[in-house]
Amino acid sequence: DAKTTQPPSMDCAEGRAANLPCNHSTISGNEYVYWYRQIHSQGPQYIIHGLKNNETNEMASLIITEDRKSSTLILPHATLRDTAVYYCIVRMNRDDKIIFGKGTRLHILP
Amino acid sequence: DAGVIQSPRHEVTEMGQEVTLRCKPISGHNSLFWYRQTMMRGLELLIYFNNNVPIDDSGMPEDRFSAKMPNASFSTLKIQPSEPRDSAVYFCASSPRLAGELFFGEGSRLTVL
Numbered sequence: 001d002a003k004t005t006q007p008p009s010m011d012c013a014e015g016r017a018a019n020l021p022c023n024h025s026t027i028s029g030n031e032y033v034y035w036y037r038q039i040h041s042q043g044p045q046y047i048i049h050g051l052k053n054n055e056t057n058e059m060a061s062l063i064i065t066e067d068r069k070s071s072t073l074i075l076p077h078a079t080l081r082d083t084a085v086y087y088c089i090v091r092m093n094r095d096d097k098i099i100f101g102k103g104t105r106l107h108i109l110p
Numbered sequence: 111d112a113g114v115i116q117s118p119r120h121e122v123t124e125m126g127q128e129v130t131l132r133c134k135p136i137s138g139h140n141s142l143f144w145y146r147q148t149m150m151r152g153l154e155l156l157i158y159f160n161n162n163v164p165i166d167d168s169g170m171p172e173d174r175f176s177a178k179m180p181n182a183s184f185s186t187l188k189i190q191p192s193e194p195r196d197s198a199v200y201f202c203a204s205s206p207r208l209a210g211e212l213f214f215g216e217g218s219r220l221t222v223l
Contacts, residue, residue: 034211036212042214042216042217043216044201044212046211046212049211087153097155097158097166098143098212100152100153100155101152102152
């Protein structure tokens with residue numbers, strides 16, 4: 001079972017920052033937060049992951065609260081191509097399993 | 111670099127027929143995963159391998175499903191006999207190391223009539 005809770009859908013205006021929340025209140029100390037996205041008809045795509053500290057890469061930023069019970073994925077300047085389902089997942093780094101929940105369907109509005 | 115390659119991309123078959131889906135992982139990746147996606151159930155993990163050895167097949171729905179990985183560059187998922195409820199998109203993914211990020215193929219869309 002997925003250990004995360006995400007809103008089913010969100011809208012964001014093109015060019016604005018998209019902030020996607022995720023609750024993971026039962027996360028344990030050795031579990032990481034991973035984000036993937038799935039653009040229509042394609043396979044899921046890895047975005048970013050983190051343990052405690054905030055992380056940033058060329059695609060997005062990941063902000064994890066100090067108590068680690070929630071996190072936010074930030075797409076700094078959303079484009080129409082960012083329209084996708086975004087999945088937040090927690091997993092132990094030594095565990096190969098990635099279990100996907102229902103995710104958040106992000107609509108970027110022109 | 112070539113990504114994960116799956117074949118066929120689309121398969122339409124009749125109930126009772128055998129279906130074989132194929133996957134070529136990214137060269138050098140040690141782990142391989144098979145997922146199934148439907149509107150009703152979302153993305154489900156079926157089975158995964160590490161260094162060609164099946165690690166967890168608890169997601170395989172029933173005995174009609176089997177998966178093999180005879181070498182590091184090839185895996186198959188077989189359904190025999192197929193049923194209409196097996197209609198789904200089947201994704202293969204590979205990972206460069208234990209518990210690393212997954213790289214997915216484009217999927218194989220299966221329709222069983």
